[in-house]
Amino acid sequence: MRQKPSSLYSREGETREPSPRLTPPPRLTCTLFIPMAYYITENYALEKEGEEMRKRCETLKLDHVVGEKSKQAVVQADFYVPKPKPGIEKVISIDKTVKVTKKEVIKDKVIVEGYLNLQIVYVADLPGQPVHHMHQRLDFTQFVEIKGAEPEMMSRVKVKVEDIQGKVKDRHPGRLEVTAVLLVFAKVTELAEITLMTSPPPRAEAIMEKLRLEEIVAEGSNDVMVSGKFRVPPEKPPVEKVMDVDASVAITDKKVIENKVIVEGDITLQIIYVADLATQPVHHMHQTLHFTQFIEVFGAQPEMNVTVDETITHVGFDVVDPCTVSVEVLMDLDAKVTEPRELDVVVDLVGVDTERELLRVDNVVGEDHTQVNIKDEVQIPYEKPGVTKVLDVKIYKVEVLPEDIVIIKDKVIVSGRIDAQVLYVSDMPDQSVHHVQATVKFRDFISIPGAKPDMSVTVQAAVEHVTGRPADSSRRVVLEIVLKLTARVVDTVQIYVVLCEDIVEPKPPRPPRPPHPPHPPKQPACPFNHVVQPGDTFWNLAQRYNVTVDMIMALNPGVDPLNIQVGSVLIIPCDP
Known part of the structure; x- marks a missing residue:
């Protein structure tokens, strides 16, 4: 009889009663020892590596520059001199002034x-050649x-x-x-969150570059409705x-x-409206709607930088009465705060x-400010009385148009206007109290080392102090204004950087489950029936089921071992 080799498997209790002649095989189990020190050490190494990686990486929220380009375009239009103005000789x-109304x-x-x-100033086609002027609007659409x-x-x-x-x-x-010859510049950006490597790994030699960036702190938007009623001018x-x-x-x-x-x-x-006249002529009038x-x-937070984009989404109108x-006006306001x-x-x-x-990002070339002391005299209109004392001066608008900002080498030249109201x-x-509107123009420069004409600039103007007093003449008011101008020059840079992988807090790995002990082939109940298949002999059946030929013959008397029939049933004993 074939014997099984000895092994480390241990015996458990038997699950069924043995037959009187044959003993069923025992069930086998395995015990496995798992060393935990290795996994604890590996987890500590992962945590340490992740902490070191976070120390040398920094995640920033930036405006990634997709592309920028300038295009020169020629726009042309014909205008008719409005009546009753005279024709043009020269x-x-x-x-x-340029106004961009839409960008998409x-x-x-x-x-x-x-x-x-x-604003067109011309010599009239009249014998005396007087000088006249007219206002026109030239629309353009470019891409x-x-x-x-x-x-x-x-x-x-x-x-x-x-040129014009x-x-x-x-x-x-x-x-x-x-x-007119126009130079149209466009820059496209997208919000990107990027993790930069700020210090090299241990024992690694790195090439470093210094960047001055505008990191996006937060964004917000608001849909606002601004409305107003306007009187038709008397004329x-x-x-x-x-x-x-x-x-x-x-x-x-x-x-x-x-x-x-x-x-x-x-x-x-x-x-633009149809006049309430018999001939129904078309007229137009200009109005201004202020909003806060x-x-x-x-x-x-205060002291941070902000950019605001405005988009008009709807304009509604109605006639309240003939005058x-x-x-x-419904518009979207989008603000982006940067630091x-x-x-x-x-x-x-x-x-x-x-x-x-x-x-590709906007690198801050430089930022600085200057203080401008403005002194100007305001003429009191003849229809208003003279001034003896100035009660208050209120600044309600400081305007710096983009076309009034010029970048030259190492300098930014700023021109603008201040609209004020003088109460006197x-x-x-x-001694009645009156008021007069005043407009004060200014021009100054801010030194920004490294600034060049092809760079971009943003300018902020803020009035820090204003005072007024009567001049020597009662028909004039002296205004003294302290203005703070701040300019920031940026240039788009392209630089290859080493990115950090996303840092994820490492979690302790679970120890592997102990492997299941190998089970011996499941044996059928003893003894059991076997249906003879083509090629079966007493010899190979004894080898397959780990018994002897004599044991099979003992349970199958009358069966010729040399002539067993396919499909017949033999009784097979169990492994002793």
């Missing part, structure tokens, strides 16, 4: 819409191709008039052709029906307080095969 000058990012393009406000731009991305645009010319069209004094006819209202927004001031951004601005309205709104930006028109950061980043590891990524005691016997 154009003296054309003063222009589509796939691989940025669409820019806007207009030029033109800038930027590969990789997508509709959900942010854009910044700037339009500059490089006007000439009389076809020798017709009442028709003027204006041609204009009354209103029968409003045809259309063209609206454009200019942000005049923005301030960051705790968890909020305060936004002030003006909405310029051009109201706030945007909740959790995490914002009054109401206008409602300057200066940090050293790893741009390459010497002798280490590592993946690097191209980072008149020189009348009753």
Whole structure:
């Protein structure tokens, strides 16, 4: 009889009663020892490695520059001299200001819409050749191709008039052709969260670069409704029906307080209407709607920087009475609060095969401020009485237009205007109180080492102090204003940086489960029946079931071992 080899398996109790002749095989189990010290040591090493990795990596929320590009475009339009102004003999000058009314990012393009406000001074086609002027508006729509731009991305645009010319069209004094050369700049950015390596791994030599970035602290938005009622000017006819209202927004001031951004601005309205006259002529009038709104930006703190984008989504209007028109403007205000950061980043590891990524961001070249002392005299209009004492001077707008900011080498030149209201005691016997509107212009520069003309700049202007007093003449008021100008110059840089993998707090690994002990093949009940298959013999059946031929013959008397039939049933004994 074949014997089983000895092993480390231990016996357990039997599960069934043995047959009188044969003893069933025992069940077998295995005991396994698992050393836990190895897993504890490995877990400690993982935690230490993760902590060291976090110390040399920093995650920043940045505006990743997808692309930027400039495009030169020529726009042209013909204008008719409005009646009753005389025709044109010669154009003296054309003063222009640019206003971008809409910007839209589509796939691989940025669409820019806007207009030029033109103040045209000309010599009239009259015998005395008097000088006249007229106001016109030149609309434009341009696009800038930027590969990789997508509709959900942010854009910044700037339009500059490089040249403008006007000439009389076809020798017709009442028709003027204006041609302007525009430089349209567009930059597309997307919000990205990137983990930079700020110090190399141990025993690794690294190449470092210093970056000054604007990290995004928080963002917020607000849908606001601004409405107002406007009287038709006395020189204009009354209103029968409003045809259309063209609206454009200019942000005049923005301030960051705790968890909020305060936004002030003006909405310029051009109201086109049908006059309430027998001939129903079409007229238009200009009005301005001032607003002050706030945007909740959790995490914002004073002294942080902010950019605000405004989008007009709807303009509604109605005729209250023939002399009054109401206008409602719905717009979206989006604020992004940033904080300057200066940090050293790893741009390459010497002798280490590592993946690097191209980072395109706005690098802060420099930021500085200057204090401007402005002194100007305001003329009291003749229809108002003279001044004996100034009670108060209120500043309600400081305006710096993008086209009035010029970057030269190492300097930023800023021009702007301050709108003020002067409250004064008149020189009348009753000493009545009157007020007068005043506009003060200024120009100064801020030194920014490293600034160049092709860079981008943002300027903030804030009045720190204002006072007023009567001049030597009772018809003049002296205004003294202390103005703070802050400029920040940025340049788009492309730099390859070494990125850190996402750092995840390592968790202790679970020890592996003990392996199940091998079980011997399950044996059927003893004895059991076997259906003869083709090729079966007493010999191979004895080998298969670990018994002897004699044991099989003993349980199957009368069966010829040399002539067993396929399909017949044999009784097989169990392994003793």
